[in-house]
Amino acid sequence: MSAPTPPDERRPGAPARHPERVAGLFVAIVWAALVFAVFGVLAVLLDRDPVEQPVGPYFGLVAIVLALGVVYLGIVFTTPARAPGLGAVATAAGVYLVIVLSALVVDTALAFEQATSPFVVAAAILAFAPPIACWAYFRSRR
Numbered sequence: 001m002s003a004p005t006p007p008d009e010r011r012p013g014a015p016a017r018h019p020e021r022v023a024g025l026f027v028a029i030v031w032a033a034l035v036f037a038v039f040g041v042l043a044v045l046l047d048r049d050p051v052e053q054p055v056g057p058y059f060g061l062v063a064i065v066l067a068l069g070v071v072y073l074g075i076v077f078t079t080p081a082r083a084p085g086l087g088a089v090a091t092a093a094g095v096y097l098v099i100v101l102s103a104l105v106v107d108t109a110l111a112f113e114q115a116t117s118p119f120v121v122a123a124a125i126l127a128f129a130p131p132i133a134c135w136a137y138f139r140s141r142r
Helices: 019-046 059-078 085-106 108-115 118-126 129-140
Strands: none
Touching: 019 059, 019 118, 019 129, 059 085, 059 129, 085 108, 085 118, 085 129
8 A cells, every 4th residue: 555645745846836827817718608609699699700900810829828818817917816806807909909099009900990899899808707717716726
């Protein structure tokens, strides 16, 4: 028989464990997939494209990948906080701003279109949930 596993005692200088970083990456990727699905449903329901301006084919992908980075950072910074409210609001606002600012880099008309787009609003609303969910999960494990 083997001896029981000793309690987790970190050696001095050993790197700290941060499972929220790995989980945050997976949750952010799931968020991006969900956003793509919601964009598809909204496009059918509204009979409208997410980006109606004549831009390159990769603008939407780049904007969502940048927003994915914001969601990931929102999760990582919200998880150790006392309450998730501010982190969730900051994440949603960050997603909205990143998409609009990435459109502003391309064209001013595109930025105005994206600022009033229901697709961008939906992405921002969906960005509230990941930091709260990860905060609740890791809070329950303590």
